[in-house]
Amino acid sequence: MAVYTDVSDEALSAFLADYDIGGLVAFRGIAEGVENSNFSLRTTTGDYILTLYEKRVDPLELPWFLGLMRHLAAAGLSCPLPVAGSDGEPLRELCGRPAAITTFLPGVWPRRIKLDHCRPLGAALARLHLAGRTYAPRRANTLGPTSWTRLLDLSLARPEAVEALSPGLGGTLRAALDAIVPAWPRDLPTGHIHADLFPDNVFFLGAHLSGLIDFYFACTDILAYDIAICLNAWCFEPDLSFNISRARTLLAGYESLRPLSAAERSALPVLSQGAAMRFTLTRLYDWINTPSGAMVTRKDPRDYLRRLRFHLAAGDERAYGL
Amino acid sequence: MAVYTDVSDEALSAFLADYDIGGLVAFRGIAEGVENSNFSLRTTTGDYILTLYEKRVDPLELPWFLGLMRHLAAAGLSCPLPVAGSDGEPLRELCGRPAAITTFLPGVWPRRIKLDHCRPLGAALARLHLAGRTYAPRRANTLGPTSWTRLLDLSLARPEAVEALSPGLGGTLRAALDAIVPAWPRDLPTGHIHADLFPDNVFFLGAHLSGLIDFYFACTDILAYDIAICLNAWCFEPDLSFNISRARTLLAGYESLRPLSAAERSALPVLSQGAAMRFTLTRLYDWINTPSGAMVTRKDPRDYLRRLRFHLAAGDERAYGL
Numbered sequence: 001m002a003v004y005t006d007v008s009d010e011a012l013s014a015f016l017a018d019y020d021i022g023g024l025v026a027f028r029g030i031a032e033g034v035e036n037s038n039f040s041l042r043t044t045t046g047d048y049i050l051t052l053y054e055k056r057v058d059p060l061e062l063p064w065f066l067g068l069m070r071h072l073a074a075a076g077l078s079c080p081l082p083v084a085g086s087d088g089e090p091l092r093e094l095c096g097r098p099a100a101i102t103t104f105l106p107g108v109w110p111r112r113i114k115l116d117h118c119r120p121l122g123a124a125l126a127r128l129h130l131a132g133r134t135y136a137p138r139r140a141n142t143l144g145p146t147s148w149t150r151l152l153d154l155s156l157a158r159p160e161a162v163e164a165l166s167p168g169l170g171g172t173l174r175a176a177l178d179a180i181v182p183a184w185p186r187d188l189p190t191g192h193i194h195a196d197l198f199p200d201n202v203f204f205l206g207a208h209l210s211g212l213i214d215f216y217f218a219c220t221d222i223l224a225y226d227i228a229i230c231l232n233a234w235c236f237e238p239d240l241s242f243n244i245s246r247a248r249t250l251l252a253g254y255e256s257l258r259p260l261s262a263a264e265r266s267a268l269p270v271l272s273q274g275a276a277m278r279f280t281l282t283r284l285y286d287w288i289n290t291p292s293g294a295m296v297t298r299k300d301p302r303d304y305l306r307r308l309r310f311h312l313a314a315g316d317e318r319a320y321g322l
Numbered sequence: 323m324a325v326y327t328d329v330s331d332e333a334l335s336a337f338l339a340d341y342d343i344g345g346l347v348a349f350r351g352i353a354e355g356v357e358n359s360n361f362s363l364r365t366t367t368g369d370y371i372l373t374l375y376e377k378r379v380d381p382l383e384l385p386w387f388l389g390l391m392r393h394l395a396a397a398g399l400s401c402p403l404p405v406a407g408s409d410g411e412p413l414r415e416l417c418g419r420p421a422a423i424t425t426f427l428p429g430v431w432p433r434r435i436k437l438d439h440c441r442p443l444g445a446a447l448a449r450l451h452l453a454g455r456t457y458a459p460r461r462a463n464t465l466g467p468t469s470w471t472r473l474l475d476l477s478l479a480r481p482e483a484v485e486a487l488s489p490g491l492g493g494t495l496r497a498a499l500d501a502i503v504p505a506w507p508r509d510l511p512t513g514h515i516h517a518d519l520f521p522d523n524v525f526f527l528g529a530h531l532s533g534l535i536d537f538y539f540a541c542t543d544i545l546a547y548d549i550a551i552c553l554n555a556w557c558f559e560p561d562l563s564f565n566i567s568r569a570r571t572l573l574a575g576y577e578s579l580r581p582l583s584a585a586e587r588s589a590l591p592v593l594s595q596g597a598a599m600r601f602t603l604t605r606l607y608d609w610i611n612t613p614s615g616a617m618v619t620r621k622d623p624r625d626y627l628r629r630l631r632f633h634l635a636a637g638d639e640r641a642y643g644l
Contacts, residue, residue: 008433009526024527027430028362031351040350040362042428106364108349111330204331205346 005037005052005095015094018085019101021045032200035216037097040104047104049080052097057216059098064139065215066090066100068132068192073103075131077124078211080105107203107210113234118246120209121202122253125194125230128212129223130258132192141195141219143278145184148177151281161288166302173280176308180274185222185267193226194218198233224264227254228271231320232279232307240306248321265322269314276308326376327359327417337416340407341423343367354522357538359419362426369426371402374419379538381420386461387537388412388422390454390514395425397453399446400533402427429525429532435556440568442531443524444575447516447552450534451545452580454514463517463541465600467506470499473603483610488624495602498630502596507544507589515548516540520555546586549576550593553642554601554629562628570643587644591636598630 006029007015016024022044030038030049037052053062066082070090073081080102082090090100110117143151152173155162162170194201196217203211227250235246254260283301290298314320328351329337338346344366352360352371359374375384388404392412395403402424404412412422432439465473474495477484484492516523518539525533549572557568576582605623612620636642 006433009430010434012430024430025428026426026525029353031353104348106347108331108334108346111328112332203348 004054005097007037007039007050007052007095011095015092015099016043018087018092019083020086021048021083021101041101048083048101049104050094050099050101052094052099053216054097057098061139062091062098062100064137065218067137068135068218069102069215071135072128072131075134077127077131078105078209079215080211080213105203105211105213107205109200109203111199113199113246115243115246115249116207117199117202117204117209118234118249119253119256120204120207121197121230121234122227122250122255123257124202124209124212124253125197125226126254126257128194129191129226135192138220139192139218141193141221143195143217143282144219144221145181145274148181148274148277148281151285152177155281155284155288158288162284165284165287166305169284169305172305173277173284176273176277176312179312180270180277183270184274185263185270188222188224188264188267189261190221191223192218193221193223193229195221195226195229197226197230222267222271223258224260224267225271225275227251227260228268228275229278231268231272232275232304232311235320236307236310240303240310242310242319244319244321251320251322265317268317268320268322269311272311272314272320273308276304276311280304280308327374327419329359329361329372329374329417333417337414337421338365340409340414341405342408343370343405343423363423370405370423371426372416372421372423374416374421375538376419379420383461384413384420384422386459387540389459390457390540391424391537393457394450394453397456399449399453400427400531401537402533402535427525427533427535429527431522431525433521435521435568437565437568437571438529439521439524439526439531440556440571441575441578442526442529443519443552443556444549444572444577445579446524446531446534447519447548448576448579450516451513451548457514460542461514461540463515463543465517465539465604466541466543467503467596470503470599470603473607474499477603477606477610480610484606487606487609488627491606491627494627495599495606498595498599498634501634502592502599505592506596507585507592510544510546510586510589511583512543513545514540515543515545515551517543517548517551519548519552544589544593545580546582546589547593547597549573550590550597551600553590553594554597554626554633557642558629558632562625562632564632564641566641566643573642573644587639590639590642590644591633594633594636594642595630598626598633602626602630 025042028040030040035056036054039050041048041050069079070082072079083101084090092099156170201214235243280301283299287298287301347364350362352362357378358376361372363370363372392404394401405423406412414421478492523536557565602623605621609620609623
């Protein structure tokens, strides 16, 4: 849960004066998201989300994110549409932080993943990849394979903390990195990927997928890597056993709109290893560096280490139901 | 901010099946309130708040609170109206906790108090007191003067923690209690009071007061004590100097609907001392007993100690602009 910056009613009124979206009706902090401060905002013209970008987001990158969201929404994807101020600019400032208003999306994110979610999820991911083709600006993946060694080194600067979390963890990750990075595919189709499509970023109304949110990790990278992130985020049971039916259904949903090449299919194990590595490493870093009194729930990196072990043992794409 | 209990989409769907309020459209945790878990809920028929009552609220008292809210709303006060399920019962269970749906109120709570807020605030408080007259059930104030000695004793069981917060604090509070409790008025008009009407429980749209929320400290007690709580909560500047213009305006708003008797007026100093004492003591107890890693922001009891000092020095009602 997170609202890092509170917004005074006076600051809000002054901010809204720069928009043509009607008068203020209601304003409440939203207890979701861990990177930014989000508020539900109602005006006489409708419902919106107001986001204040906190320190984890580079302000210079915000135009790329907002431009991508506008592009995807214009292409028919159900994602937040940035609302421009009277001067045509969607990115503004509030309480000393970059801020933007986006449209409100209906739906509820699934707390318990069901097989029924996986086909629409796969299809939405393919739709995102296809719609992104005509958005020209690129953004490098700052959390891609070239960053992982440095991320691990940063955590291992406190070896006792890593060891306390899980004996032998540092060595295990180092060995896995030494296997994954050299094997990382070089010639697979790239494009704009969401890169963080976890269940809390996907809204459903019943079996219908009603929207995708939180594009602030989006970047230009291997398209199938986005699938690998979803395989990690959606296809493990709470006991961390792998649900191959979900994987097969997710992939079938994806391939109904964008069939995978043989090279993409056979890269699924290493891409999934990399996705598990990426979330293990960022969680490990946060785990070690989050003060115990912080108002953020730390996520246990060991959950992703167990996923990593599954993918390291996956011989080929048949492990994912293909 | 607070959402203590997350509600799965499946549990929510099953819960909503017991209501005739249409289909689910959206559901988000609200990052406000520190006692219960609150969610903003949209259905095809409108907007609601779903509250899960956490351990601080006695389930046996919930029918009294919900009954009072229904009574006040029916009398025209803008407060949350409990929504009954198909069986006519507004109090139900969700995720193992008592739960209720109430109507959504427009408005924004004032982060910076302005003089313009004080007259509508006083008038709304008087309206609440007048509307409450015809609600027959009573609820004792469990945080009234008879509880204060015990509350202080509980904190002083850890004298080093109290002393660390403010040297001499225990003795100061004990001496103040010895003065306030014997002087507590016995024959003032009583009725149902809100007892926690802080700015974050009062919504405004511009200068218009659009609603009162959070009735879970409401009880049957001296009506003018509710005014004293508001004098504490609304009439001090951020530097804790007293703003007598706000007090005068608040009282004028109140008296426009319910004039105070001479006895009520002359009791304002001791009632205000008591109100400051009550919040000093509960904040002190929470300060000492909240683990440093808890996801709740502790409120500094010393802010109310300074208010208490102001009220102890108030000779009579003229200190409040009367």
